[in-house]
Amino acid sequence: MFTTVEQAITYIHQRPKFHRENKLTMMQSALKLFDDPQLKFPSIHVTGTNGKGSVSHLTSELLVAHGYHVGLFTSPYILRFNERIELDNQQISDADLLAVTNQVVAKLDQSELRLTEFELVTVLMFVYFAEQQIDVGVIEVGIGGEHDRTNVIQAEVGVIASIGMDHQDIIGPTLADIAREKAGIIKPHQLTILGQIPADVAPIVSEKIAAENAHGIWFDQELQLPKIKFTAGMVKFDLNVTTAGDHLLIQRLQMPAFALWQVWDASLAIVAAIAFMRKHLMKPSIPTVRKILMNFHVVGRMELINQEPTILLDGAHNPAAFRELIAGVRRSFPGQQVFLTIGMMADKDIKGVAELLRRAKWQVTWTNIANNPRAATEDELKERLGSDLSFVETWQDALQTALQAGGGEGVYLFAGSFYLITDVRHFLLADEDN
Numbered sequence: 001m002f003t004t005v006e007q008a009i010t011y012i013h014q015r016p017k018f019h020r021e022n023k024l025t026m027m028q029s030a031l032k033l034f035d036d037p038q039l040k041f042p043s044i045h046v047t048g049t050n051g052k053g054s055v056s057h058l059t060s061e062l063l064v065a066h067g068y069h070v071g072l073f074t075s076p077y078i079l080r081f082n083e084r085i086e087l088d089n090q091q092i093s094d095a096d097l098l099a100v101t102n103q104v105v106a107k108l109d110q111s112e113l114r115l116t117e118f119e120l121v122t123v124l125m126f127v128y129f130a131e132q133q134i135d136v137g138v139i140e141v142g143i144g145g146e147h148d149r150t151n152v153i154q155a156e157v158g159v160i161a162s163i164g165m166d167h168q169d170i171i172g173p174t175l176a177d178i179a180r181e182k183a184g185i186i187k188p189h190q191l192t193i194l195g196q197i198p199a200d201v202a203p204i205v206s207e208k209i210a211a212e213n214a215h216g217i218w219f220d221q222e223l224q225l226p227k228i229k230f231t232a233g234m235v236k237f238d239l240n241v242t243t244a245g246d247h248l249l250i251q252r253l254q255m256p257a258f259a260l261w262q263v264w265d266a267s268l269a270i271v272a273a274i275a276f277m278r279k280h281l282m283k284p285s286i287p288t289v290r291k292i293l294m295n296f297h298v299v300g301r302m303e304l305i306n307q308e309p310t311i312l313l314d315g316a317h318n319p320a321a322f323r324e325l326i327a328g329v330r331r332s333f334p335g336q337q338v339f340l341t342i343g344m345m346a347d348k349d350i351k352g353v354a355e356l357l358r359r360a361k362w363q364v365t366w367t368n369i370a371n372n373p374r375a376a377t378e379d380e381l382k383e384r385l386g387s388d389l390s391f392v393e394t395w396q397d398a399l400q401t402a403l404q405a406g407g408g409e410g411v412y413l414f415a416g417s418f419y420l421i422t423d424v425r426h427f428l429l430a431d432e433d434n
Contacts, residue, residue: 001102005094008101009081015117022147030115030123031152033107037130043153044272045185047141048161049178050321051195051265054298055161056140058269061296063136064088065288066277071129071137073150078299078422085125087132100128118142122149136276144171146184157276158185159268160205162196164320165349175201183208190214191275193223195268217243219264223271228263230331233304239267248274250286255293258302259328266293300421302328305429309408313425315418317344319352325415326360337410338362339402341395343369343420346376354385363405365390365398369419395424
């Protein structure tokens with residue numbers, strides 16, 4: 001089998017990328033080989049068009065801080081593959097990743113089961129978490145919900161952070177289709193926390209909650225944020241949750257943030273973590289919640305990586321995310337010129353994003369994403385947006401041009417794809433990350 005972790009990761013990445021069919025039968029067959037590890041620990045399941053990664057990370061951090069042995073599964077990774085599988089907020093070690101990959105691949109090969117890349121990684125994660133005897137798994141959906149390969153768990157708590165237009169070719173084409181897919185994570189008697197759900201598809205989610213005899217906590221209804229105040233890269237807010245005979249009020253919470261969505265996602269994570277603790281008869285420590293929140297940030301999501309000049313990274317890659325990104329930058333950097341370097345995948349709503357950026361009146365430069373066949377090329381961008389767009393082949397050249405134009409003043413922002421963010425972050429923070 002594999003003798004190095006590099007060999008194991010290369011093998012994983014060489015698996016087919018796309019699902020053969022919209023069913024979970026292959027996953028279920030594979031997991032049975034390992035005695036259904038996904039059912040050996042309680043779980044929290046998190047989906048959403050935007051925000052699911054932030055919610056998952058903070059939920060995990062809060063539970064670890066309260067003494068739980070927590071497995072966290074997320075995607076994509078920013079710098080290292082190991083980021084996708086964490087134990088108590090520490091990435092899986094190379095030795096453990098190598099061992100579990102050898103174990104799983106050997107048994108799959110014996111059974112002649114051929115999984116996609118995401119299916120294989122998901123099986124690796126479930127096997128590893130079961131072997132580590134975790135207290136709870138925080139499991140982020142890959143794409144969608146009902147047919148996502150993570151949806152083989154019976155999660156006690158579910159979170160739908162948001163519903164918007166993205167991945168229409170896989171889980172669409174309509175917003176109603178996407179809502180039905182994301183509502184598919186709702187399980188019998190589950191406590192489900194609902195974030196930014198458009199009013200016209202809320203009934204779809206409500207019907208699923210009723211059908212599963214689940215209990216919903218809706219943002220701006222049972223969950224409210226009555227006071228939000230941004231100042232100098234920080235935000236203060238109150239969190240108020242009222243459910244059947246129960247009430248929770250936490251005042252004057254603080255966290256580093258530039259955008260409103262960061263507060264929304266944090267509130268969902270806090271409620272999810274506290275709900276899980278209460279189900280397991282643990283009283284949450286509010287001082288602990290405050291401490292974790294004060295130091296919380298997610299790599300590549302409204303991340304300030306340099307102050308002079310101001311360099312900001314954000315993985316926004318659809319119109320809903322860009323709408324919040326624009327609002328957040330305006331709020332935190334009022335009156336400053338914004339120099340955006342953007343690269344996107346060809347299957348995204350490039351026209352919708354470009355229209356938002358046109359109205360924002362930012363200095364926008366489109367760029368290529370190196371070594372990624374899915375990325376929109378210069379010709380594809382010009383075909384969709386017109387020949388007058390500003391395009392520079394590399395993000396490094398785009399940044400240099402922007403710095404010369406702005407004289408180091410203003411905000412230098414990278415967004416559009418996590419593949420671009422990964423490259424920028426790895427290059428500019430190489431010394432810190434090594």
